Amino acid sequence: MIxxxxxxxxxLKQEFAKTYSGNSHIQELIPISSSIEFPIDSxxxxxxxxxxxxxxxxxxxxxxxxxGILTRVYEGDINEYxxxxxxxxxxxxxxxxxWIFSAYATxxxxxxxxxxELIDVGSxxxxxxxxxxxxxxxxISIEIDDALVDLQKTISSATKVGFNPICADAIEFDYSxxxxxxxxxxxxxxxxxxxxxxxxxxxxKISLSKIKDxxxxxxxxxxxxxxxxxxxxxxxxxSLIDKHGLRVTKTISLPTIWTFDQLVDTPYIYTEFI
Ligand SMILES: C[S@@+](CC[C@H](N)C(=O)[O-])C[C@H]1O[C@@H](n2cnc3c(N)ncnc32)[C@H](O)[C@@H]1O
Numbered sequence: 001m002i003x004x005x006x007x008x009x010x011x012l013k014q015e016f017a018k019t020y021s022g023n024s025h026i027q028e029l030i031p032i033s034s035s036i037e038f039p040i041d042s043x044x045x046x047x048x049x050x051x052x053x054x055x056x057x058x059x060x061x062x063x064x065x066x067x068g069i070l071t072r073v074y075e076g077d078i079n080e081y082x083x084x085x086x087x088x089x090x091x092x093x094x095x096x097x098x099w100i101f102s103a104y105a106t107x108x109x110x111x112x113x114x115x116x117e118l119i120d121v122g123s124x125x126x127x128x129x130x131x132x133x134x135x136x137x138x139x140i141s142i143e144i145d146d147a148l149v150d151l152q153k154t155i156s157s158a159t160k161v162g163f164n165p166i167c168a169d170a171i172e173f174d175y176s177x178x179x180x181x182x183x184x185x186x187x188x189x190x191x192x193x194x195x196x197x198x199x200x201x202x203x204x205k206i207s208l209s210k211i212k213d214x215x216x217x218x219x220x221x222x223x224x225x226x227x228x229x230x231x232x233x234x235x236x237x238x239s240l241i242d243k244h245g246l247r248v249t250k251t252i253s254l255p256t257i258w259t260f261d262q263l264v265d266t267p268y269i270y271t272e273f274i
Pocket of ligand 1: 085090091092093094095096097098120121122123124125126127128142143144145148168169170171187188189190198
């Protein structure tokens with residue numbers, strides 16, 4: 001079912017990108033109600049809209065129909081947060097969000113894999129942890145930038161979805177202190193932009209502990225051949241996956257803010273230790 005939903009989200013994005021005539025810095029959409037194409041729990045849909053309504057990066061919204069699917073389009077601006085997020089010495093990637101609808105699909109898949117805890121590493125405004133939390137996982141949302149963590153706290157308290165924002169450098173963080181049982185780590189960075197540093201440091205830490213036997217890692221990759229350079233395959237994560245003996249269990253492609261004007265979307269690559 002998730003494959004089907006992911007495919008439909010990608011189709012919806014293409015239609016949206018073709019017709020979008022605004023000039024907002026960022027834009028995304030969410031269906032207003034459940035449908036045959038998007039058979040989504042209405043309570044979950046409410047949570048998705050609520051995340052945006054309570055998030056000050058969005059300043060405008062309107063309804064738009066795409067082939068019978070009524071959606072709400074949301075427009076916003078992340079410039080101020082983007083600038084803040086690059087000022088940290090050990091920042092591995094600036095703030096750019098996944099679409100909230102994509103964050104939902106990717107965390108729903110993590111839930112279907114039966115993970116119990118989701119660690120959102122480089123969590124931006126916390127949307128991946130937010131979705132995982134209302135889906136019933138335990139969450140930890142790690143973000144280096146204090147302004148983004150304050151934003152997460154605002155959203156967490158306004159939505160009453162306590163997704164556990166923590167202001168920390170994910171490279172230094174002690175994951176063994178979390179007492180994890182069956183965790184999945186979402187790495188918030190692309191391989192060629194510093195996400196590889198984030199991922200390597202976390203994998204090396206996990207490898208030293210018992211968490212490894214039960215842990216999954218999800219990477220956000222790229223389909224863009226230009227950006228992947230020599231490291232083709234698995235969205236640009238090939239060499240890291242080989243080096244650390246990871247097995248790819250699933251890949252789904254979903255729209256993100258940074259692929260809005262592209263024909264390809266962002267692959268989310270699910271892996272586990274062999
Ligand atoms: C591309 S954004 C991804 C945000 C979110 N995961 C999403 O998909 O919407 C990367 C985020 O990682 C954060 N970050 C970068 N290096 C970090 C580090 N060493 N520790 C914690 N967070 C970091 C940045 O501040 C930024 O918000």
